[in-house]
Amino acid sequence: MNLIFSYLKRYRVAAIAALVMMLIELSVELSQPLLISKIIDNGIREKDNSVVWLWGGVLAVSAIIAFAAGVLSSFFASHASQGFAFDLRDKLYEKVQSFTYEVFSRFPTSSLITRLTGDVTQLQDTIFMGLRFMTRVPLVVLGSVIMALVVHVKLGLLLTVTLPVLILFLAWVIRRSSDLFRSVQVRLDGVNGVIQENLTGIRLIRVFVRMGHEIGRFASFSGELMKSTVAALRLTETTAPLIMLIVNAGIMAVLWFGRIEISAGEATLGQTVAVINYSLRTIGAMSALSSIMATFSRAIASSQRVAEVMSADAATDVTAEQAEQANERKRGVSGISDYTGPDAIQGEVEFENVSFSYPGSEIAVLEEISFKVKPGERVAIMGATGSGKSSLVGLIPRLYEQNHGVISIDGVDSSELDIAKLRGAIGYVPQEVLLFTGSVRDNIAWGNEHATREEIERAAAAAQIHETVTGLPQGYDTKLGQRGVNLSGGQKQRLTIARALVRKPAILILDDSTSALDAVTEGLLLEELKHMSCTTILITQKISSTVSADLILLLDEGRLIAKGTHGELMTGSSLYRKIYESQGKEAVHHVQSIN
Template sequence: MKNMFSFLKKYRWAMGIAWTLMLIELAVELLLPLFMAKVIDEGILQEDMQAVWYWGGIMSALALAAFAAGVTNSFFAAHASQGAGYDIRKSLYEKIQNFSFANFSRFPSSSLITRLTNDVTQIQNTIFTSLRIMMRLPLLVIGGTIMALIVDVKLGLILLLVIPFIIVFLLWVLNSGWTMFRYVQQMLDSVNDVIQENLKGMRIIKALLRGNHENGRFTEANKTLMKKTVSALRLMEAIMPVLLIVMNGGILLILWVGNAEVTNGNAAVGDVVAIINYATRITGAFSVFAFIIMSFSRARASAGRIAEVLETDIDLVDSQHSDPSLKVREGKIEFRDVSFHYPGTKTDVLDRISLKVKPREIVSILGATGSGKTSLFQLIPRLYEATGGEILVDDKDIKQYKLENLRKSIGFVPQEAFLFSGSIRENIAWGKGDASMDEVIEAAKSAQIHDLIEGLPKGYDTVLGQKGVNLSGGQKQRLSIARALVRKPKILILDDSTSALDLKTESKLIQAIGNYSCTILIVTQKISTAIQSDKIFLIEDGKVTADGRHEELISSSPLYCKIFISQFGEENLEHAKALQ
């Protein structure tokens, strides 16, 4: 919870006003029983209506003042709670935006969504409750007990003996509730994870008739969430009966002792009524504690989950020796004995790789699935950090570049084409925030998607469904490539992002992007793509096993020939060798 207090500093004035108004309400609530005693002793028992009207008028005026204070308190409490919730959510989102891929591996996306929504809401509600009633309740218990002792020490001591037992019980429930509700939030993550997977994979679920299986998965996760929530709520519900038994027992004892005191002339009827009133108000305060403890337990669990994200050390940051003025100008790339393994693993997926790529060169990387092709390219924009060796761009270690400057010079198209909800123009321009319409069209033409866009009823203003659901795989890939090209990058990385294109379209695409003043790196499984490259690197088990042009590799590399045969047949291999 300590981390959460820092978000409240800017709302100190609103909190101060809310607490002041809350104290006014509390003062009125503590004074009303005293005035009620006056009405009884000086008015009703003495049959003096003037005293009844006098003290009754004061009570009415105080009640109106407390009502006005309560309404105004709610306004400032809402301002502070909603503002703090906004700031927490904003800080969380900004933190997540700065995560490296390694950081993301610690938190499932479903868990991050829960933390940004449900957990922040729990904090908001608790802040509001704290400013509105949470602080008021313990003060009411303390103040009510003190006032009871002032009115009559003997009767007030009965309250003083009962209350410590209740406080110890509530502290035990608070600690137990925190553990249980933390587990509930984790189960909510699991439910959201199943929902997210199902929504993403709805097409394959329907195509393979796996709806019943997925319903079973969701039912299991949902049932576990229900059971854990019910267990936590049962503990909370046990608070009320215990409180009522103890407090009502105390009230009965006060009535019994009070009756004896009045009979013996040691106490006034009004004093007994006032103490009973205080006891009743304290009972009401403790009754609300069940809700408060549940809210606080959830907020405590949520605060811990939020703090986990905010306190996460981002492992990819600008080096202390990075040069803000250093920018990529040519696009020359060199790997020197680069090794890499993913965080949390010990097996290298790249093993002492060394290679050089000249400026404006088109280079293809071929290799089997899992050979390390994608991992190799993710190191250039520092999406991951190499665990050994050096990566140089324009003869400078990439750690000498500011991350922003390095990544601004790179156009990256991942394996899975991802499009955002919005228009086609917005999706292409997303690659460069200030892109003009002419730049968008130029990028679309180079990506071989302009004619298709022009054929749509609304052209570039056509709105795409979520993740581009209304486009084919090849169309999504070309839009993703256009989004990278609009940046006018110095280095263009295509991570198997032409796999859904036919040979003719792919050939035109590579020819068009070859006119850009950038170095082009292509991860591909297709020989037809590699043939158009200036150089081909073959990767096997995390090592570069061969490099050269198509003509050189087909004569010297058994692995390259094996890939060629798998795509074009052995007879075409012999024909290709004969042409050398």
Template structure:
């Protein structure tokens, strides 16, 4: 069931209620003060009765202290509800993004999600705080001021019948226009964040290719577009202030002129005129706040809509209602049966009618040219995507019938581009398993052939590494990532071209150490030497499985594989290997 963003305020409805009650107390006092001031003038100053002046003055001081206390306490409750709301929304938003499939993540660039987590949530928080503190206070002050003015002297207060409706209509127009404009501003902010993110991630490449000026120009274009959109939005909103003040100032002039006539005709007192002028000033102040409030509310409304889109996004990859929680993966058998797959939104198949079986503890190498579908095949095993046709089975169970937790806990996955997190080397390896012990971390590192390197770092395993492992070499990052997968003691180990930066000797030791693990190993590789060490080789080309067998079998029977071997060993060596078989 879809949930409105503002519904996350429900747990704090008591705080909201108290804040609004205190705001109403503060508002009531403010509306009473001009009335009491009028009584002080008419009953005290005008007739020289200073006892009445002291009486009404004491009441005003007491009410002012009450208003002050109510305002301070209101801020406390309003801030509590506002920031707890923001905390809850970010938590639910994070939970929602974590549930996203790869397809969902493709719909929302990282920069856009970051903007929503930060800027958009902050805009909504600001809107809610202002609603609890002043946003409702302003219209109620304007309405209450008009009502009190009619109570004091309805003839003079008729001026408000002309000015207030005009201003309210104008403000509704501004709100609608401002919401549309600020939605575009947030979209441009997404793009600026995306350019910034790409530049920071690729700063070394930018320097190496001397593309500083090009990237500076790209950023300037995005930043200029954001500036223009923001400037246009603020101009529209800020232009409301002169209009609002002009109308209210004209109302004040009309009130003073009519008051002069009414006093002359003995239809009004000096105190009444002072009271109504004070109410007019309060209405003027409240309405002048509307321009600022409209801008804040328009931004909050645009941000609510952007957050709601993410919250309401349909996650296309869910566990089946009849998923078997009792079934645990114990063997690691992987079977593809007539699998066809294409990425969402594309027409061309990435995999086309692929079938093979990886037996438990078998080591299978997957080889093929760039774009042949190797990584896509890998993504179907842990069910990062669903197949379009055919089935993937693990231990004889269709993957969609397995609980995702049970499925993915049994898999050690090392992606093509290793990703390490800011923190210690120890934390990065232990990240692969909850409550991993020091002995387990060190054993995984030894099997990944990285222990000696890590032990010789300045602080050993506690050495801090930068974001994405910037202070480690490519081969070191790959081996730390492999250690992170091995610590899981997986039943299925998937290495997506993750030994490409290793020399042959280190890679050979690594593959030998993996043999001690009771797991089925799938290796995407471009190295024939790695494929030769496997029990079986799958040869992919343009999404089709065109051959499978041992190195010797494929060398004898498949022309494409022969060409791959020739490209890495040379024709003579390939011929010698073929002849030797």
């Protein structure tokens, strides 16, 4: 909780102002039963209208003051809570952006979305209620008891004896309900996860006619959420009648003994009315306590979930300087490398006995991998599914850190390089195509937001997508649907390649990103890459993509079983020859003729 609410410090002036206004409002309200007792005892019973008008006027003015203070308290509380939520959400997002893949894999995407939205909103509501109501309720109860004792000690004591019972009961309820509401948030993560999967895979679900199955799966997760929520709310809502029972028992005692005290001349009617009035105010405060407890219990669960993200191990590759660079990018500075001149990355890549396994797993994905690529060379990586191809190229931009061995860039250990410099010099096209909502131009410029129109079109032409784009209704200004649903698979792949090329990278990584291209288009693309000075690392299953490569790496179950040029592997690797023969010589010769 301390970690979370430390973000409220920036808005402490507004928070203090909200509390001060609330205290003024509360003080006025607590004085009103005392004023009423004076009107009854000194005015009405004594038939003195001047006293009635005097204290009645004071009562009216105090009501206006309480109203104004309440409005101002709500204004300042709203300002503090909204600002708090903005800062916390912003910091959470920055934190997630700084995660390594290892840390990121600890949190399901649906859970992170819930934490950045629902949990932060819950904390925001709690801050508002805390400044406006949560602190008010105990103060109303405490103030009412004190004022009841001031008015009449004996009658006030009857109200006082109910407090220890209420405090112990509420402490148990809050502790128990916070655990239940944490379970609710976990169930909500599950529901969001199912929704996310269904919306992402809606086409596949319809093709396989699995709508009924998915509806049943959603109903199952939703049912678990309902059960957890009902269990939590049952506990918090049950507290309201129990609290009312305890407080009403106190009021009954005040009425009973008040009659006795009045008959004995130990108390006046006004004093008895005042004590009852304070008791009723206590009931009013307690009636709101069940909903406040539910909110507070949810806040405890939400703060724990948010704290888990905030306290997760930060990426080892993020420094204070890089965090500032991230802030600059948010203000509109490009994400590509600003390193130019003799110190700029040239593109030499070397693996020396590199081994790797994913965090939390003892299974080796890569074992003792060694090879060297000179600047400007083209490397093709082949291998069966699961042989470690994507894992290998993911180590170059340090998406993960290798377990053993050294990865050098331009002869320098990549772990010693500034991560912004390293990644800024890399153009990466992932295996899974990802486009963003916006125009074609926006999606290409996403790789370099300061790219000129000519640079964007040149990158598109190199990626063999320029003619397709110019044929669209609005050309480069054509809006793409979510994840580029209005484009074919090959068009989306070429757009992502253009996005990488517009960075003018020193190292270009194509992770099986030409799989949807026909042989002619792929040949033209590879020919364009020849004229670029960047080092190209291409994961492919096509022999047609490897024949002109300077180096071919053949992986099998995480081991490098062969490396060399096309000619060398044709004579030295039986596996490579089988792949060549299975894919047909005609396609290879066709691509060679294009080149």
